[in-house]
Amino acid sequence: MGDENTLLDASAARHFLRRTGFGALPEEISDYAGLTRGQAADLRLGFKRSRYKPGSGKDLFKVQDRYLSFLLKRRTPGLQEKLTLFWHDHFSTNNAGVGNPRLMSLQNRLLRNNCKGNFRDLVKEIGRDVAMVEFLDTQDNHKSEPNENYGRELLELFTLGVHDFSGSENYRQSDIVQIARAFSGWRYIPQKYKLYFDPTQHDFTIEFPGRGPKTIFTDVGGWGPAGRSFDDLGEGEPEIDRVVDILFDHTDTDGKNTVARRTARRLLECFAHGGYADPVYAQPAVDAVIAESGFDQHFELEPLIRAILVNDAFYETHSSAPHGPGTRKSVKWPVDFVISTLRMLDIKPKKQRVWGGSFITLREHVARIGQSPMEPPSVFGWDWENAWITTGSVLARSAFARDIATTRVGGKSTRLRPTERIDPNLTDPGAIVDAACEVLGIADQLISAERTAFIDYLTSEGGGPLDLQDEDFVDRKLNGLFGLLIQCAAYQVH
Amino acid sequence: MAISRRQFLARTGLASGSLLLPSWLANPFVRSAWAAATGKSVVVIHLNGGNDALNTVTPIDDGAGTLRTDYELNRNNLRLPAGGLLPIGSDANTGAQLGLNPALSGVKALFDLGKCAIVQGCGYPEARLSHDGSNQVWRTGYPVNSAPSPNGWVGNSLIELGYLGTDIPAVNIGANIAPSFRQAVTNVLAFESLDDFGFPYDPDHPTDDAAKRACFAAQCNEATLAGQPQLSYFGSTGNSALLATEAFVESYLNDRATWASQYGGLGSAAAHDLREVAKVMYGVSLGVPGMETRYFQVSVGGFDTHSNQGAGDPGGRHYELLKSFGDAVQLFYDDCADMGIVDDTLILVWSDFGRRVKQNGNGTDHGTLGPVFLFGGSVIGGLYGNHPDISPAGLDPQGNMAYSQAPANPYRPTDFRDVYGTVLARWLCLPEATILSQILPPEPIGFDPNAYWVDGNHNFNLGFIA
Numbered sequence: 001m002g003d004e005n006t007l008l009d010a011s012a013a014r015h016f017l018r019r020t021g022f023g024a025l026p027e028e029i030s031d032y033a034g035l036t037r038g039q040a041a042d043l044r045l046g047f048k049r050s051r052y053k054p055g056s057g058k059d060l061f062k063v064q065d066r067y068l069s070f071l072l073k074r075r076t077p078g079l080q081e082k083l084t085l086f087w088h089d090h091f092s093t094n095n096a097g098v099g100n101p102r103l104m105s106l107q108n109r110l111l112r113n114n115c116k117g118n119f120r121d122l123v124k125e126i127g128r129d130v131a132m133v134e135f136l137d138t139q140d141n142h143k144s145e146p147n148e149n150y151g152r153e154l155l156e157l158f159t160l161g162v163h164d165f166s167g168s169e170n171y172r173q174s175d176i177v178q179i180a181r182a183f184s185g186w187r188y189i190p191q192k193y194k195l196y197f198d199p200t201q202h203d204f205t206i207e208f209p210g211r212g213p214k215t216i217f218t219d220v221g222g223w224g225p226a227g228r229s230f231d232d233l234g235e236g237e238p239e240i241d242r243v244v245d246i247l248f249d250h251t252d253t254d255g256k257n258t259v260a261r262r263t264a265r266r267l268l269e270c271f272a273h274g275g276y277a278d279p280v281y282a283q284p285a286v287d288a289v290i291a292e293s294g295f296d297q298h299f300e301l302e303p304l305i306r307a308i309l310v311n312d313a314f315y316e317t318h319s320s321a322p323h324g325p326g327t328r329k330s331v332k333w334p335v336d337f338v339i340s341t342l343r344m345l346d347i348k349p350k351k352q353r354v355w356g357g358s359f360i361t362l363r364e365h366v367a368r369i370g371q372s373p374m375e376p377p378s379v380f381g382w383d384w385e386n387a388w389i390t391t392g393s394v395l396a397r398s399a400f401a402r403d404i405a406t407t408r409v410g411g412k413s414t415r416l417r418p419t420e421r422i423d424p425n426l427t428d429p430g431a432i433v434d435a436a437c438e439v440l441g442i443a444d445q446l447i448s449a450e451r452t453a454f455i456d457y458l459t460s461e462g463g464g465p466l467d468l469q470d471e472d473f474v475d476r477k478l479n480g481l482f483g484l485l486i487q488c489a490a491y492q493v494h
Numbered sequence: 495m496a497i498s499r500r501q502f503l504a505r506t507g508l509a510s511g512s513l514l515l516p517s518w519l520a521n522p523f524v525r526s527a528w529a530a531a532t533g534k535s536v537v538v539i540h541l542n543g544g545n546d547a548l549n550t551v552t553p554i555d556d557g558a559g560t561l562r563t564d565y566e567l568n569r570n571n572l573r574l575p576a577g578g579l580l581p582i583g584s585d586a587n588t589g590a591q592l593g594l595n596p597a598l599s600g601v602k603a604l605f606d607l608g609k610c611a612i613v614q615g616c617g618y619p620e621a622r623l624s625h626d627g628s629n630q631v632w633r634t635g636y637p638v639n640s641a642p643s644p645n646g647w648v649g650n651s652l653i654e655l656g657y658l659g660t661d662i663p664a665v666n667i668g669a670n671i672a673p674s675f676r677q678a679v680t681n682v683l684a685f686e687s688l689d690d691f692g693f694p695y696d697p698d699h700p701t702d703d704a705a706k707r708a709c710f711a712a713q714c715n716e717a718t719l720a721g722q723p724q725l726s727y728f729g730s731t732g733n734s735a736l737l738a739t740e741a742f743v744e745s746y747l748n749d750r751a752t753w754a755s756q757y758g759g760l761g762s763a764a765a766h767d768l769r770e771v772a773k774v775m776y777g778v779s780l781g782v783p784g785m786e787t788r789y790f791q792v793s794v795g796g797f798d799t800h801s802n803q804g805a806g807d808p809g810g811r812h813y814e815l816l817k818s819f820g821d822a823v824q825l826f827y828d829d830c831a832d833m834g835i836v837d838d839t840l841i842l843v844w845s846d847f848g849r850r851v852k853q854n855g856n857g858t859d860h861g862t863l864g865p866v867f868l869f870g871g872s873v874i875g876g877l878y879g880n881h882p883d884i885s886p887a888g889l890d891p892q893g894n895m896a897y898s899q900a901p902a903n904p905y906r907p908t909d910f911r912d913v914y915g916t917v918l919a920r921w922l923c924l925p926e927a928t929i930l931s932q933i934l935p936p937e938p939i940g941f942d943p944n945a946y947w948v949d950g951n952h953n954f955n956l957g958f959i960a
Contacts, residue, residue, distance in 0.1 A: 489717035
């Protein structure tokens, strides 16, 4: 049990860094070791608001390439990017539906710029985001037959969720139908990407009296049979922000703020582990971080994230081997797996490409492993935790490991240089395995039988001391060892 | 990501099975006596996003009812002209002539051969209008009861069929394991292309391959045994992947000369995926050691046509979606015939839901009932079930086709569990009692038999399989 004054040792600092960024480098670990949880959280959250966007071209691949390169840059704040990727999953939008990489890039900037800002503002902004307007058909929301696509996902995925923590429904189909009316008439001019309101395409009550008053949540949300009206500040343009304001006032059957609880739960699920998918498991920590941050009062994300980063929940997956059935771990997202590996090994892809094995780009690697940025599979985003692991994705993770371990062309910086990272005078196979594990941050994660398997690999060509000065041995076996470690189960979780 | 689905995944534990081998050297591919005895395959195709049923099987005329009139009332710029529809006979209830969307010439050809069954108006009580919710129903087989586990209906069937952790009975074409196939007893492989499906060794040092293989397998085995959920899952999946790459490579070598031009010529994702299925089925049919896979899953995306749906002309969104599906299915059927396995192959096509009867501006919102297609050499082709009632009085309060089980309802829809149940009982020969207790349980006692699929309402012999 700890709190914000608990001191981080080197191991806890490594955990903190890799969960709030992409891998932990030795110099970063020494910066954070000795800080309290609270100091570490403040330091990590101290990045300035960024307006970076990954290009403005028409080529999706270039936008994805630039995005991944940006993640690899030393000066890019890791937590900013973890949050941006989280919001990309939350407000899942794909170029297959939008058909315009420039809009995807602009949405990426919006998410980055607001990644630790006010969540209510972010939800309002995303409803006006042109990529989203295109993706979920606000552009095609006509007053004659209001299109329900955005309204449904706004409730189900972006704010309330279908059920509250007690399993009760948070809204009804009729609420979606009404909310669809609010979003009718919002349009953008192609090529200009600027949203505007077209009152001639908006559903005004006077024109459609049969659709009833613009009232929602007459039997959920804590307002009783009167419900809440979203045209009380005037019909037309103000309605969409009013809808969002009402959603953020919605309380669940426990009388708690529905959006605050769901958002905190999802952040915990991302930054701690998949156990937080279960509301029963999640509730104590969720209510604690909301109480500490006052998130349900102001919806400012930064204090909420800080409260999570000093909570024991965030440190639940920080544990050493052996791990048993009750140990909590989280599977590294594919982008995290690729970017953190390259960062920790100081490998710089040239022309976005890894120069060994399959000779494919980082973009192709992350896509094969199951997470193509700007192309999440659907509005539901990616499936996390064990869903990242399939026979296909295991082989794709292995292929990435193999590719970086077998890069023999390109400049020095494109290659794995193991003897720069570990002492070339080591001769004991166990010591070599331990040193390689230290570089990859899994020194305390292997059980002895696993460690033995790697020692057996190193010594499979006969006994005797090993020679790390022998270039051929390094090329064949030491690189091979790194490849196998990156493929191993312990390296896939954090 | 909806809470319900995330919970669903979190509780899944082992989706592709726990390969707790005492030794990874043990032969992992014990033949299932049952599968070897009958040799039947099932290919499940999901039209992902919710296919617009009304513009797939469309009334040509009113017959003795009002279907075409109601259709034209609800569909204006999305309306398929009666003259362009591909006739497939008349609806038993209303007598209305029905036709397929003009994009479905491939399906029409198989229908005319007598090898395509179309079960109209399939659905379930308490319709869920979200993709997530409705897919979960179709995938688990539990619309009203809450499912006791996150297993899929095919997954539960694999368990009842007796597959073990040493078998690989199923392959999903795609990055992920389809939730319909989820269970924790046997193995489901997922890959997008079989030719990417090899274990990645160092090409410059092949003499080191055996040592790498031994190390990878040993650490997977240790991770599996440790029992920590994520590590164990990764370990068992890693072992399955390794072993499968070694078993499945032969079928790729047997890739038939005609496939590149045939499937490649269609150029669609559906054709690509069905070619991957054909590769595995071909390997199985040749008796490649270690290949006993009989269950396949393919997903064809893009059917969530809220906007720009298009009507019946080439180039329209829905038209092109249906065309790529129909052409690929026709080719796959012909290919199975050519391989001599078509009589042992059943293709089942489902979708999240049908779409709203009344169109929105130029698309359609989420709806309820829709047709299930079945293809195969042993399928008794024809129209089954009733066309849903789309008259204003027949719709539910949301404007969707209504579900009921009342025997007196002339438009009575078909519960999707009767379609699954017919496949399980008639094709896979599972006992009805097993299906009802383990795979597709009826609604509990006390539910209105006119509104729900209670015990006694089931019909696992719809007729499309002898």
